[in-house]
Amino acid sequence: xxxxxxxxxxxxxxxxxxxxxxxxxxxxAVVQWLKFTTNHNQKIEVxxxxxxxxxxxxxxxxxxxxxxxxxDSASFNPDYPARSIIEQSPxxxxxxxxxxxxxxxxxxxxxxxxxxxxLYGKTKRQALSQLLAIGFRVDTxxxxxxxxxxxxxxxxxxxxxDVKAGNxxxxxxxxxxxxxxxxxxxxxxEKIEEESGEIAF
Numbered sequence: 001x002x003x004x005x006x007x008x009x010x011x012x013x014x015x016x017x018x019x020x021x022x023x024x025x026x027x028x029a030v031v032q033w034l035k036f037t038t039n040h041n042q043k044i045e046v047x048x049x050x051x052x053x054x055x056x057x058x059x060x061x062x063x064x065x066x067x068x069x070x071x072d073s074a075s076f077n078p079d080y081p082a083r084s085i086i087e088q089s090p091x092x093x094x095x096x097x098x099x100x101x102x103x104x105x106x107x108x109x110x111x112x113x114x115x116x117x118x119l120y121g122k123t124k125r126q127a128l129s130q131l132l133a134i135g136f137r138v139d140t141x142x143x144x145x146x147x148x149x150x151x152x153x154x155x156x157x158x159x160x161x162d163v164k165a166g167n168x169x170x171x172x173x174x175x176x177x178x179x180x181x182x183x184x185x186x187x188x189x190e191k192i193e194e195e196s197g198e199i200a201f
Contacts, residue, residue: 149182
């Protein structure tokens with residue numbers, strides 16, 4: 001049988017039809033498989049996790065088939081509860097696919113500790129500037145002790161206790177200055193005069 005006669009035969013036509021049908025079935029199967037494995041057209045709205053605890057955020061994400069990864073924050077924000085979600089990526093309201101990882105940043109449990117500098121013998125102005133620059137607040141009421149030097153630092157107080165250079169105190173803490181009275185008089189409490197933008201309240 002010649003090639004032309006074979007092409008015109010019913011056997012060839014049947015085989016051709018079977019091949020086309022098989023190809024179509026294969027193509028449809030591949031498309032459906034791709035849709036399934038890539039979550040085609042599936043969209044999940046990212047919830048707002050702000051100020052949630054990590055446990056609550058984990059439950060919320062698991063319920064909608066999303067995962068997460070925690071990134072610790074380097075700076076404490078007092079407007080957020082300790083160890084709560086302070087930032088997330090992707091942001092709330094965006095649409096993602098199933099099993100997408102949400103990156104979470106947690107608020108630390110407190111302000112980081114800062115090493116107290118050596119301020120003994122510094123002037124009141126120098127001490128105020130240095131304490132404020134490293135993140136402390138300064139009590140407006142100073143303790144004056146008898147000393148020949150007026151308004152010179154003779155010590156620092158935190159929570160009623162003396163603080164030495166090198167001690168680590170939580171950032172944003174209120175520090176009280178212990179200053180010389182300039183005349184070796186009796187122990188007294190006086191108000192530090194406010195100095196244009198140097199005292200933090």
